[in-house]
Amino acid sequence: MAISAKLVKELREKTGAGMMDCKKALTATDGDLDKAADWLREKGIAKAAKKQSRIAAEGLCNVLVDGNEAVVFELNCETDFVAKNDNFKALLDEVGSTILNSKASNLDEALAVELNGKTLADVLVEATAKIGEKISLRRVARFTKEDSASFGAYAHMGGKIVSLTIIDGVDEEVAKDVSMHVAAINPKYLDPSQISEDVIEHEKQILTAEALNEGKPANIVEKMVQGRLNKYLKEICLVNQPFVKDPDQTVEKFVKANKGTIVGFTRLEVGEGIEKRQDDFASEVMSQVNA
The missing domain is CATH 3.30.479.20 (Elongation factor Ts, dimerisation domain)
Structure with a gap:
């Protein structure tokens, strides 16, 4: 039988399941709303849908x-x-x-x-x-990647942090060493050319306000800000960072010493950017006691 959009919508509102799952359930139960809800429960879909807001x-x-x-x-x-x-x-x-x-x-x-x-x-x-x-x-x-390049894959703490580098002209071991650095230091950019003018201007405004709040004379603030900005830009760029396994040389120098060129990198950390729920277990227990 044909399943109407109205019926699908009604089942979705009742169970919280997805539109396609609701349509499948109604099709399997010949459009019986109650049986469709049971079908979703039996498949575990209704229960899973309720967890999607968590x-x-x-x-x-x-x-x-x-x-x-x-x-x-x-x-x-x-x-x-x-x-x-x-x-x-x-x-x-x-x-x-x-x-x-x-x-x-x-x-x-x-x-x-x-x-x-x-x-x-x-x-x-x-x-x-x-x-x-x-x-x-x-x-x-x-x-x-190209055939001439290597991937450097690295997982830290069983996968809480992972990183991947693409480096041309080197073997996998060198690429993995740089990936370990990326996982540990978390660079934001490969080199200064990747940093947008908006980011630079924003940082410049912060550094200027910081210098003025320190009571520095206005006539030297501009030079101070430029110096601090250059330092900051080096700190957030992979090529300019002191190599974690040998701080006496930059990452770029380490790679060049191995006759390589960094093509790109990425880094993921579990949960970054997600506002985590803060559980107050003491309050939760007390609420149960007082219920």
């Missing part, structure tokens, strides 16, 4: 390499306890290999990739129902 700021990142292709991604859950669970780690590997073997280059494309006849989006809904926490794929990026 904050998933824990989890793991991963970086996978296959020849001249590499993917970097972040898979989130709600607690660090689940992130250490073998089921979650197995899901991380399965999601990663599925994305790597596809042509997906961003989050939307990755969620649409099929795994065992289901989209990754549906697989994650099922994982949410099975594991009991919101499981979400947050960031996905694909990188390609």
Whole structure:
């Protein structure tokens, strides 16, 4: 039978499940609203949908390499306890290999990739129902390199931080050394040419206000600001940073000494940019006692 948009909308409002899941449920139950709601519950979809408003700021990142292709991604859950669970780690590997073997280059494309006849989006809904926490794929990026370049892949703390470098003219070991540096120091840019004028102007305004608040004479503030700005720009650029394994030389000098050129890099850290929920367990316990 034909399933109307009104009926799908009504089931969605009742269960919180996605539009496509609601349509599937109604199709499977010949448009019976109550049976469709039960169908969603039986599949674990309704339960998983209720968890979608929760904050998933824990989890793991991963970086996978296959020849001249590499993917970097972040898979989130709600607690660090689940992130250490073998089921979650197995899901991380399965999601990663599925994305790597596809042509997906961003989050939307990755969620649409099929795994065992289901989209990754549906697989994650099922994982949410099975594991009991919101499981979400947050960031996905694909990188390609030339034959003359090497990927440097590095995972820190089991995947709490991952980094990937692309360096032309060097072997994998050198590229990985630079990836370790990226994971540890977290550079924002490859070199000063990548920094926009807006960022530079914003930093200049902050440094100017800072110098004036220190009581510095106006006639020397401009020179002070320029000096501090140059120092800051060096600190946030990978090529200018003291190499973490040998602070006596910059990253650029280390790479050049190995006859290489840095092409690019990326770094992911679990939960960065997410406003994490702050649990007050003492208050929670007291609220239960006083209930």
